Amino acid sequence: MSKLPVVDASLACCAPLSDPALSEQEAAELARVFKALADPVRLRLLNLIASQEGGEACVCDLTGPFELTGPTISHHLKVLRQAGLITGERRGTWVYYQVIPEALTRLSGLFALPALTSA
Amino acid sequence: MSKLPVVDASLACCAPLSDPALSEQEAAELARVFKALADPVRLRLLNLIASQEGGEACVCDLTGPFELTGPTISHHLKVLRQAGLITGERRGTWVYYQVIPEALTRLSGLFALPALTSA
Numbered sequence: 026m027s028k029l030p031v032v033d034a035s036l037a038c039c040a041p042l043s044d045p046a047l048s049e050q051e052a053a054e055l056a057r058v059f060k061a062l063a064d065p066v067r068l069r070l071l072n073l074i075a076s077q078e079g080g081e082a083c084v085c086d087l088t089g090p091f092e093l094t095g096p097t098i099s100h101h102l103k104v105l106r107q108a109g110l111i112t113g114e115r116r117g118t119w120v121y122y123q124v125i126p127e128a129l130t131r132l133s134g135l136f137a138l139p140a141l142t143s144a
Numbered sequence: 145m146s147k148l149p150v151v152d153a154s155l156a157c158c159a160p161l162s163d164p165a166l167s168e169q170e171a172a173e174l175a176r177v178f179k180a181l182a183d184p185v186r187l188r189l190l191n192l193i194a195s196q197e198g199g200e201a202c203v204c205d206l207t208g209p210f211e212l213t214g215p216t217i218s219h220h221l222k223v224l225r226q227a228g229l230i231t232g233e234r235r236g237t238w239v240y241y242q243v244i245p246e247a248l249t250r251l252s253g254l255f256a257l258p259a260l261t262s263a
Contacts, residue, residue, distance in 0.1 A: 063179035076165075133255035133257075137248075
């Protein structure tokens with residue numbers, strides 16, 4: 026298991042890519058977030074969580090769509106959590122996951138290219 | 145060198161993550177795009193290209209900021225190109241790179257979460 030600390034993805038980027046001078050540290054933090062996203066299962070898990078009514082998904086609803094074991098799904102959810110993209114909260118038997126809206130909104134802003142799209 | 149075909153990133157995603165049912169194929173294509181982004185040098189290269197006046201950068205201006213050889217920079221640029229994020233065009237001695245605005249705009253849309261941010 027990874028021993029990397031959890032990334033605060035909401036802080037990892039704050040300006041669009043079209044702004045100059047992404048720092049080396051910001052680039053390193055963002056690269057970790059994109060590494061977490063660079064897996065089809067994790068993307069589908071994030072999609073499943075983000076598309077839930079109420080923005081929350083029980084882990085018990087996240088294993089069915091995949092031909093993967095529970096521990097494998099849990100590992101992928103842990104990577105998404107360590108990347109600062111989702112939170113998980115245990116309530117009774119199950120863990121419930123939510124996306125961190127600020128993290129996704131910052132990523133959305135990163136790729137927004139006002140100067141280019143208006144050219 | 146990778147033998148993967150070039151991804152058309154502008155087609156790799158077309159709906160926000162908060163929409164249901166990202167297909168397995170879309171997830172696989174997007175994962176390849178994020179794999180290209182999961183490297184600090186490539187993120188900084190993309191930032192350098194996207195932030196250029198006129199949205200275009202000569203490869204001759206992209207090696208200076210890095211303590212890397214020309215061939216290494218060229219490799220990273222090739223990965224970004226294969227991921228459908230930038231285009232490169234040779235004019236005379238140099239190759240000039242531009243971001244593909246549609247690809248970045250689609251990624252921006254992928255992380256836009258209207259349902260969640262209004263909650």
